[in-house]
Amino acid sequence: MNTKIHILIAALSAAFIATGCVSTSTFEKMQADKNGEIKTLQQQKTALEQDNAALKQQSASQAQQSAQQVGSLEQEKAALLAASQQRQQQYDALVKDLSKEVEKGQLQVRQYKDMLTVDLAEQIFFDSGRATLKTGGKDVLKKVGEALKGYQNKVIRVVGYTDNVPVAKSLQGTYPTNWELSVARATNVVRFLQDSGVPPERLVASGRGEYDPVATNDTPEGRQKNRRIEIMLIDQNLANEMAKPSN
Secondary structure, three states: OHHHHHHHHHHHHHHHHHHHHHHHHHHHHHHHHHHHHHHHHHHHHHHHHHHHHHHHHHHHHHHHHHHHHHHHHHHHHHHHHHHHHHHHHHHHHHHHHOHHHHHOOOEEEEEEOOEEEEEEEHHHHOOOOOOOOOHHHHHHHHHHHHHHOOOOOEEEEEEEEOOOOOOOHHHOOOOOOHHHHHHHHHHHHHHHHHHOOOOHHHEEEEEEEOOOOOOOOOOHHHHHHHOEEEEEEEEHHHHHHHHOOOO
């Protein structure tokens, strides 16, 4: 009987010990799992804080770049406005200087973007089929030359134009076609402007002959409009761009 009691006590003790061991192991595992979850959350928090800091820095950088771009655009706008105002002032001054000649219909002043153009009526400056400047034309051209001296930042391009009537046979030995006639007229205008004090390095002479009409050649009035000399004032920077060879 005593032996049976001892066996029962020993069995119960073993059961209690075994139950206690299982509970401790489970608790430690749960604790380890929780620690792992806490560590993972802390790592995620740190990563989020770093991402947030990076986003703030990126946002600040973008804001700075945007401000710089706005500032640059404002400067470009101001420069364009100043250039436009300068061109208008130059146009007004040129019209004022040549107002008498404009009123007489001897010339016309036009403005187009970065260029000012003085259109000279051909009949005032040249006889038909000739390239020698007439006395009356020289008087007008001298006034034009005085007005052009002040435009130091301009290239002055003189272009000759004709109608489509062929050069008279008696003159073809000197001017075989309207090409030669238009170039000779432009060259003589350039030489006169140089003699009037316009720096020659700012002068360019060229001829277009009959190939750039502004009116029909089917009427006397149209042909008269096509026979003309254009004096174009071109910004130096634009002239440099136009002179570059195309790729």
